Amino acid sequence: MSAPAPIPLSQPSITAHEREAVASVMQSTRLSMGPALERFEAKMAEHCGVDHAVGVSSGTAALHCIVRALNLPESGTVITTPYSFVASANVLVYEGLTPQFVDIDPATYNIDPARIEAAITPDTCAILAVDVFGRPAPWPRLREIADAHNLALIADSCEALGASIGGTPIGAWGDAAGFGFYPNKQITTGEGGCITTNDAALAETCRSLRNQGRATRGQMRHVRLGYNYRLSELNAALGAAQLDRLDDILKARACASTRYHEALAPLSNTLRRPSQTLANAKRSWFVYVIELPAPWTRTHRDALCDALQADGIGCAPYFPAIHLQPLYRERFGFREGAFPHCESVAARTLALPFFAEITETQIRRVVDALRTHLPTCAPESNTMPLSTS
Numbered sequence: 029m030s031a032p033a034p035i036p037l038s039q040p041s042i043t044a045h046e047r048e049a050v051a052s053v054m055q056s057t058r059l060s061m062g063p064a065l066e067r068f069e070a071k072m073a074e075h076c077g078v079d080h081a082v083g084v085s086s087g088t089a090a091l092h093c094i095v096r097a098l099n100l101p102e103s104g105t106v107i108t109t110p111y112s113f114v115a116s117a118n119v120l121v122y123e124g125l126t127p128q129f130v131d132i133d134p135a136t137y138n139i140d141p142a143r144i145e146a147a148i149t150p151d152t153c154a155i156l157a158v159d160v161f162g163r164p165a166p167w168p169r170l171r172e173i174a175d176a177h178n179l180a181l182i183a184d185s186c187e188a189l190g191a192s193i194g195g196t197p198i199g200a201w202g203d204a205a206g207f208g209f210y211p212n213k214q215i216t217t218g219e220g221g222c223i224t225t226n227d228a229a230l231a232e233t234c235r236s237l238r239n240q241g242r243a244t245r246g247q248m249r250h251v252r253l254g255y256n257y258r259l260s261e262l263n264a265a266l267g268a269a270q271l272d273r274l275d276d277i278l279k280a281r282a283c284a285s286t287r288y289h290e291a292l293a294p295l296s297n298t299l300r301r302p303s304q305t306l307a308n309a310k311r312s313w314f315v316y317v318i319e320l321p322a323p324w325t326r327t328h329r330d331a332l333c334d335a336l337q338a339d340g341i342g343c344a345p346y347f348p349a350i351h352l353q354p355l356y357r358e359r360f361g362f363r364e365g366a367f368p369h370c371e372s373v374a375a376r377t378l379a380l381p382f383f384a385e386i387t388e389t390q391i392r393r394v395v396d397a398l399r400t401h402l403p404t405c406a407p408e409s410n411t412m413p414l415s416t417s
């Protein structure tokens with residue numbers, strides 16, 4: 029009997045609706061800066077409940093434009109989280125700013141607001157927080173801290189389209205928010221991103237930055253150092269079509285997470301499952317990440333990851349700590365032990381296959397493989413009782 033097909037870690041949800049939207053661009057002659065981009069931006073602004081949305085070529089470009097548009101002081105420091113995708117700190121380094129990492133709350137994986145004020149110095153000019161894995165960062169508290177210390181507040185919401193706090197969508201928190209639409213995200217544009225904000229001047233600067241620093245679209249007058257961060261019409265049309273289906277996609281992803289939660293219940297003494305509900309907030313399911321308990325080390329987790337992959341199950345250690353990446357060690361001198369909660373979580377978290385169309389059979393296969401490999405990869409005493417995060 030042949031081996032069952034591999035289960036990917038992620039997979040975009042693409043239907044005839046998206047294929048038709050992209051094909052219709054191909055039948056036009058407008059391939060950049062046209063009506064599809066305007067449609068995409070209008071839908072993003074509506075979904076996030078903000079006045080302005082600016083489509084760009086990636087999530088990184090969105091965050092870079094925000095950081096640049098805020099005109100932060102040269103050699104300033106920005107408080108941010110070490111538990112994220114590297115781009116959230118890189119955009120600060122692009123601008124000569126110093127990331128000042130603050131450890132996470134191990135219960136939520138988000139930056140711990142209780143640690144921020146102690147880290148503020150006269151050089152601190154902003155806070156850049158991340159909605160890790162689609163779980164909203166503590167934006168109301170971050171806003172209070174930013175206002176009390178006159179700091180800019182930047183939202184890296186690349187993983188959280190569709191999440192909200194107290195009914196206010198992610199995308200409307202912070203001075204501006206950046207979204208990313210790589211194919212593993214809730215919706216995709218192939219490659220792409222978007223800035224959302226209620227600040228008209230900031231939005232205008234971001235429009236200029238994405239288009240080579242032009243003063244006005246279409247003219248050859250360049251008033252600032254800009255970039256080519258434009259989103260093509262093909263990408264924008266794909267994104268607009270995906271946004272038409274956002275609610276259904278989010279429901280399917282939430283349903284997949286519930287299925288995992290139930291299927292993993294018998295293993296809940298051996299691993300920690302992400303919580304299904306949050307107080308006064310809604311998560312948007314980006315990935316399904318389990319946490320192995322403290323006796324587990326990176327070596328044990330990596331062995332489990334290898335064993336699952338050998339069985340055709342896509343999985344990945346999410347996230348490695350940013351401050352321990354070679355670039356950050358070399359440039360800023362970070363070493364192990366700097367942010368213990370982040371390092372501990374980063375050594376023990378594992379993302380399982382997760383996408384809107386994942387089937388019950390596929391989830392069962394993942395759970396069966398976990399049941400097989402957990403005992404063989406586990407450290408000797410792994411009986412710690414666990415709860416959900």
Ligand SMILES: Cc1ncc(COP(=O)(O)O)c(C=O)c1O
Nearest residue numbers: 086087088113115116186208209
């Ligand atoms: C938290 C976070 N920030 C930034 C990015 C960068 O987005 P992109 O890959 O579209 O540049 C990502 C994408 O994976 C992300 O997850």
